[in-house]
Amino acid sequence: MAKAGSNTRKDNFASSKRHVTSYDVARHAGVSQSAVSRCFKPGASVSKKMRARVMDAVKELGYTPNAIARGLITRRSNMVAVFVSNLNFYPEVVSELSKRFTERGVHVLLFTLDHESDVSRTLEQVWQYQVDGVIAAANLSSDEIATFEERNLPLVFYNRSYEDVRVSSVSCDQVEGERALINRLAGSGVHQSYAIVSGPSDSIVSMQRTRGALECLTECGFSDVTQINGDYSYQSGCRAVQEMIEQRGSLPDAIICANDVMAFGAMDELRYRLDCDVPGDVSVVGFDGVRAASWSSFDLATVVQPVESMAEAAVSMLLDRVDNPDLPPEKRLFSGVLREGSSIRC
Amino acid sequence: MAKAGSNTRKDNFASSKRHVTSYDVARHAGVSQSAVSRCFKPGASVSKKMRARVMDAVKELGYTPNAIARGLITRRSNMVAVFVSNLNFYPEVVSELSKRFTERGVHVLLFTLDHESDVSRTLEQVWQYQVDGVIAAANLSSDEIATFEERNLPLVFYNRSYEDVRVSSVSCDQVEGERALINRLAGSGVHQSYAIVSGPSDSIVSMQRTRGALECLTECGFSDVTQINGDYSYQSGCRAVQEMIEQRGSLPDAIICANDVMAFGAMDELRYRLDCDVPGDVSVVGFDGVRAASWSSFDLATVVQPVESMAEAAVSMLLDRVDNPDLPPEKRLFSGVLREGSSIRC
Numbered sequence: 070m071a072k073a074g075s076n077t078r079k080d081n082f083a084s085s086k087r088h089v090t091s092y093d094v095a096r097h098a099g100v101s102q103s104a105v106s107r108c109f110k111p112g113a114s115v116s117k118k119m120r121a122r123v124m125d126a127v128k129e130l131g132y133t134p135n136a137i138a139r140g141l142i143t144r145r146s147n148m149v150a151v152f153v154s155n156l157n158f159y160p161e162v163v164s165e166l167s168k169r170f171t172e173r174g175v176h177v178l179l180f181t182l183d184h185e186s187d188v189s190r191t192l193e194q195v196w197q198y199q200v201d202g203v204i205a206a207a208n209l210s211s212d213e214i215a216t217f218e219e220r221n222l223p224l225v226f227y228n229r230s231y232e233d234v235r236v237s238s239v240s241c242d243q244v245e246g247e248r249a250l251i252n253r254l255a256g257s258g259v260h261q262s263y264a265i266v267s268g269p270s271d272s273i274v275s276m277q278r279t280r281g282a283l284e285c286l287t288e289c290g291f292s293d294v295t296q297i298n299g300d301y302s303y304q305s306g307c308r309a310v311q312e313m314i315e316q317r318g319s320l321p322d323a324i325i326c327a328n329d330v331m332a333f334g335a336m337d338e339l340r341y342r343l344d345c346d347v348p349g350d351v352s353v354v355g356f357d358g359v360r361a362a363s364w365s366s367f368d369l370a371t372v373v374q375p376v377e378s379m380a381e382a383a384v385s386m387l388l389d390r391v392d393n394p395d396l397p398p399e400k401r402l403f404s405g406v407l408r409e410g411s412s413i414r415c
Numbered sequence: 416m417a418k419a420g421s422n423t424r425k426d427n428f429a430s431s432k433r434h435v436t437s438y439d440v441a442r443h444a445g446v447s448q449s450a451v452s453r454c455f456k457p458g459a460s461v462s463k464k465m466r467a468r469v470m471d472a473v474k475e476l477g478y479t480p481n482a483i484a485r486g487l488i489t490r491r492s493n494m495v496a497v498f499v500s501n502l503n504f505y506p507e508v509v510s511e512l513s514k515r516f517t518e519r520g521v522h523v524l525l526f527t528l529d530h531e532s533d534v535s536r537t538l539e540q541v542w543q544y545q546v547d548g549v550i551a552a553a554n555l556s557s558d559e560i561a562t563f564e565e566r567n568l569p570l571v572f573y574n575r576s577y578e579d580v581r582v583s584s585v586s587c588d589q590v591e592g593e594r595a596l597i598n599r600l601a602g603s604g605v606h607q608s609y610a611i612v613s614g615p616s617d618s619i620v621s622m623q624r625t626r627g628a629l630e631c632l633t634e635c636g637f638s639d640v641t642q643i644n645g646d647y648s649y650q651s652g653c654r655a656v657q658e659m660i661e662q663r664g665s666l667p668d669a670i671i672c673a674n675d676v677m678a679f680g681a682m683d684e685l686r687y688r689l690d691c692d693v694p695g696d697v698s699v700v701g702f703d704g705v706r707a708a709s710w711s712s713f714d715l716a717t718v719v720q721p722v723e724s725m726a727e728a729a730v731s732m733l734l735d736r737v738d739n740p741d742l743p744p745e746k747r748l749f750s751g752v753l754r755e756g757s758s759i760r761c
């Protein structure tokens with residue numbers, strides 16, 4: 070391949086590439102054009118021999134298929150956008166989604182949002198990139214959701230479901246999960262006083278978990294429950310323990326945290342600052358089932374979200390709707406799995 | 416906006432959009448075309464009043480700038496690819512990179528690789544998407560690196576540097592960091608026997624850390640060092656402790672883990688399975704400075720990578736080279752910060 074002087078090298082190179090088409094490759098390899106295109110379509114059936122023949126021609130001619138230009142013609146970019154509200158709390162989810170899309174030859178444009186409410190600013194960018202669909206692990210207003218329908222752009226919510234809104238979602242059953250935890254705590258008969266540590270105020274997931282816990286506690290006859298606002302961080306779990314002592318004058322028998330990371334903070338605060346025994350003096354439960362929940366330091370009682378099943382469901386629901394935009398919205402609700410841990414007294 | 420029957424709705428909608436250009440918007444709003452384009456360029460200067468005027472016209476006409484089509488004309492897609500070898504170990508890095516690119520109006524195509532060596536399969540996809548550049552937190556062969564130079568596609572390695580190869584990189588000084596840890600351990604005078612737990616065999620970072628630790632231990636007069644192979648996971652940290660007992664017949668005075676997560680596994684194994692005191696019986700050190708290192712359960716002595724500075728450097732180095740492909744490669748090496756923790760005896 071000819072290379073010119075350094076100033077014009079890029080342009081020359083780019084234009085020399087541009088002249089090589091899939092037709093040239095097919096002719097050079099002595100195969101059909103559709104055979105060439107099958108070699109560049111992930112998952113398409115093509116024999117090993119055929120692939121080797123085409124790839125030799127590709128290398129010799131310096132051919133690169135332009136997925137972006139193809140996208141303009143086919144109106145499929147083979148890109149999807151994934152919104153996550155804070156990657157630090159959902160690394161497994163992003164990893165699982167990304168792996169599954171990649172297996173299907175679809176690429177992930179990642180948008181991380183500092184706050185869930187940042188999403189509206191991101192949407193303008195998303196329209197411009199002509200993605201085939203969006204998975205949102207962040208909140209959208211009903212106006213924003215309506216824009217997706219207007220644009221006929223498939224949208225699947227990950228772990229937040231909107232009641233009474235026509236939109237697809239995959240969620241863990243937050244309320245059912247909290248009920249399982251509360252029934253476990255209340256059923257033991259040793260917990261008479263409770264405190265709840267909720268997550269950020271703009272998180273629907275946290276709202277559902279807190280509501281589920283409160284409802285179930287009321288049903289079990291515990292109506293005087295201390296409520297502390299956290300923000301899902303370890304530090305806010307530590308602070309919540311101090312705040313509940315200030316509010317109540319003493320520690321409760323059990324602390325219900327809206328996620329695992331705050332539960333780790335609460336446990337560490339109890340054990341290392343207040344010299345309390347967990348679970349001897351106070352039981353602590355979380356929600357999510359992150360990896361550290363099973364570490365011996367914590368061995369946290371929590372609800373494990375079935376992340377793999379949920380990610381698989383979200384990916385296939387989205388791609389089904391890319392292929393067939395007339396499919397009706399669907400809400401899928403997965404049960405979490407109660408993880409028994411030594412962070413609660415029996 | 417006219418909507419046709421459900422079958423043709425998408426096509427009609429898409430084509431009605433396509434007819435609206437930035438010229439139409441400019442005329443409708445009574446402003447210049449360049450004012451319209453400034454409104455869609457992140458970071459561009461435009462008054463609040465002007466933006467409101469343009470956005471009203473945009474909404475009324477149903478205009479969407481097509482970033483993909485623009486990319487074909489300008490030869491800038493405003494997309495970069497980020498390769499990470501395993502997201503679960505680097506969530507902060509992806510989050511920091513993504514945030515910084517987004518602030519500059521650049522979007523991230525995320526490729527997660529199960530193993531660092533998967534990268535070659537990913538490259539073919541990357542060429543097709545016409546990204547402006549790549550940040551690789553994964554290993555590439557020198558042939559693969561050469562392909563980037565041939566294509567004149569900017570490439571910056573994150574946290575792996577290749578000696579004697581003309582390629583840009585941002586790294587934490589792994590060797591210097593390990594030396595600081597070893598000098599801290601050896602300087603106390605209480606550690607006479609050592610074991611090292613290394614990371615996955617295809618990780619350059621792990622190799623550099625292990626080599627740095629071994630060299631420094633030899634210089635300090637400790638040549639009989641037990642070496643165990645881990646894979647960066649918590650479980651492999653637990654197993655490593657059992658393996659070193661089998662190999663040595665007893666525990667060493669200090670365990671040097673190639674990352675923090677294995678150190679957590681080793682600490683938990685020592686404390687909860689073997690009923691040992693950390694640091695009373697055994698000191699443990701890690702590397703990375705992940706969030707959990709500062710949690711009271713661990714309070715791990717480690718080297719904290721300056722992730723924010725490193726991410727900022729990687730993003731600006733890459734975008735500088737997108738703007739000016741003739742800039743020479745540059746290697747930037749950041750010192751880590753020794754985190755004193757109660758996981759080592761003094």
